[in-house]
Amino acid sequence: MTKFIFVTGGVVSSLGKGLAASSLAAVLQARGFKVRLRKLDPYLNVDPGTMSPYQHGEVFVTDDGTEADLDLGHYERFTGVSSTHSDSITTGKIYSTVLAKERRGDYLGATVQVVPHIIDEIKSFVTNDITDEDFIICEIGGTVGDIESLPFLETIRQLGNDLGRDNVLYIHVTLLPYIAAAGEIKTKPTQHSVKELLSVGIQPDILLCRSERPIPEEARRKLGLFCNVKAERVIEASDLKSIYEAPLVYHANGLDGEVCKYFKIEAKQPDLTVWTEIVHRIYEPAGMVTIAIVGKYVQLLDAYKSLIQSLIHAGIANNVKANLKWVDSEQADSVSDQLKGAQAILVPGGFGERGVNGKLEAIKFARENKIPYFGICFGMQLAVLETVRNVLGLTEANSTELGQHTPEPVIGLMTEWMDGQTLQKRQLNGDMGGTMRLGAYDCNLDKDSKVAEIYGMTTISERHRHRYEVNPAYIDRIEAAGLKFVGMSPEGDLPEIIELQDHPWFIGVQFHPEFKSRPFSPHPLFVDFVKAALDQFSKKG
Incomplete structure (x- = not known):
């Protein structure tokens, strides 16, 4: 029978529940088990799709088009298992489903209540769509x-009773703060957090304790005594220089071993060779390249979580450290000065007109100075716009996202497109949530293009998240200026990839390749981009 592991958090937020769940899943995989991770988010939004990155960080997108919490990115990066709509739920989704059932009369006139109706709907989410997984690891968002x-x-x-305690394990991630004035680690916040958990009827089986210092044996014994947990199940989770060291450290500290003991499972020791090699390359790279990332959310790097990790993965593949230089696109007047010294430039996705001039300046700088450039989603669209304005001379060209009444709508709202055999339609004033081109779509590559060489194939599938598209009416004129459309949708009507001719590396993609990169399987576009930056460094050196 499938075993369920529920991960809760206490004391403060941002303790790394997602990292803990992902690392445990990776080590259990290395022991030969099949795992799946799920996220239960308590906020009332249906999904994070309409939330500002400053509110919630990056919006991760799955192959099936689900907009989800950034922790699903951790899940995929650590396990290689692609998430689906079945792996991400919010309070908003749960209530929307229950209310829709009530409107249809599914409850036969009963008073709809949190218990049992809301609870039963969450139970259904947790336990449905399971095949032959050995472990389902569910992270509960928020703080107890x-x-x-x-x-x-x-x-x-309730699931502890329904499924049987032999099939359910509770892990509580908590904080052991170090008080410098007292010169010791304090256990009281964790004790109070466990009492809060006990007040709702949950006895944690394992405590995963975040601490910036090693946990003394006396503190471990004290926690076990007061929290009713075996001392050996008080697991240290110290601060790490790289998140990819977590599977190694958690295994060394006994987390997966205690999980197996709890479930009375005899399992082989994990083969963590791949994680050892990844950590070795991160900590002992053979060189370094500097990549400038020009965006408007640089004050909150969680907005670019997958992007950052993809560049780290590409650095691992090239055995170099990717030194990221963050450039605030809202400071347009100083962008060019800030780009000096960078071996490559990247403009990521984004929405709205704030910071656009700075991004356009960065693209112009990369084009004119022959610096490797990578434009992702909005970064591709702005590369097209920069070429149309500064090479073709259409100075009034714009995106209708930035100016609805532009006389030269080079980028426009996508109102309809084919999704397989289905025609999808959108309206300008319709709902924002879930109305973009979302999820995996195929793309056909020009066989003689650089991207076809990078991918090693001419048909690819990548994840999308955007509303606007390059206007096909301008393609011929844009290509005459040297910017070639080398990737198109299978129907041939949606531009997907651009390449600038007579440039060492200038590529823009309408999709988000960062969502599919893994430390043990880095995305080829990022790998080649970092290689191009390394080549640029060698030329200058």
Whole structure:
């Protein structure tokens, strides 16, 4: 029978529950088990798709078009298992589903309540769409004690009874702060957090304790005593220089071993060779390249979580450290000065007109100075716009996202497109949530293009998240200026990839390749981009 592991967090937010769940899953995989990870988010939004990155960080997108929490990116990067709509739920989705059922009369006139209706819906999410997985690891968002988390905590409490305690394990991630004035680690915040968990009927089986210092044996014994947990199941989770060291450290500290003991499972020791090699390359690279990332969310790097990790993966593949230089695109007047010294330039995805001039300046700088350039989603569209304005001379050209009444709509709202055999339609004033081109779409590559050489194939599938497209009416004129469209949708109507001729490396893609990169399987575009930056460094050196 499938075993369920529920991961909760206490004391403060941002303790790394997602990293803990992902690392445990990676080590269990290395022991030969099949794992799947799920995220239960307590916020009332249906999904994070309409939330500002400053509110929630990056919006991760799955192959099936689900807009999800950035922790699903961790799940995929650590396990290689692609997430689906079945792996991400929010309070908003749960209530929307229950209310829709009530409107249809599914509850036969009963009073709709949190217990049982909301709880049963969450249970259904947790336990459905399971095949032959050995472990389902569910991370509960938020912090124990938050009012929003109560329905999820009640759900996992009930599942302990429904599924049997032999099939359910509770891991509580908590904080052991070091008080410098006292010169010691304090256990009281964790004790209080466990009491909060006990108040809703959940006894944690394992404590995963975040600490910036080693946990003394006396503190471990004290926690075990007061939290009713075996001392050997008080697991240290110290701060790390790289998140990719976590599987190695958590295994060394006994986390996966205690999980197997709890479930009375005899399992082989994990083969962590791949993680050892990844960490070795991160900590002992043979060189370094500097890549400038020009964006408007540079004050909150969680907005670019997958992008950052993809460049780290590409650095691992090239055995170099990718030194990321963050350039605020809203400071347009100083962008060119900030780009000096960078061996490559990247403009990521984004929405809205704020910071556009700085991004356009960066693209012009890369084009004119023959510096490797990578434009992702909005970064591709702006590369097209920069060429049309500065090479073709259409100075009034614009995207209708930035100016609806432009006389030269080079970039326009995508109102309809084919999704397989289905015609998808959108309206300008329609709902924002879930109305983009989302998820995996195929793309056909020009067989003589650089990207075809990089991918080693001429048909690819990549994940999308955008509303606007390059206007096909301008393709001929744009290509005459040297910017070639080397990737198109299978129907031939949606431009997907551009390459600038007579340039060492200038590529823009309409999709988000960062969502498919893994440390043990880096995305080829990022690998080649970092290689191009390395070549640029060698030429200058």
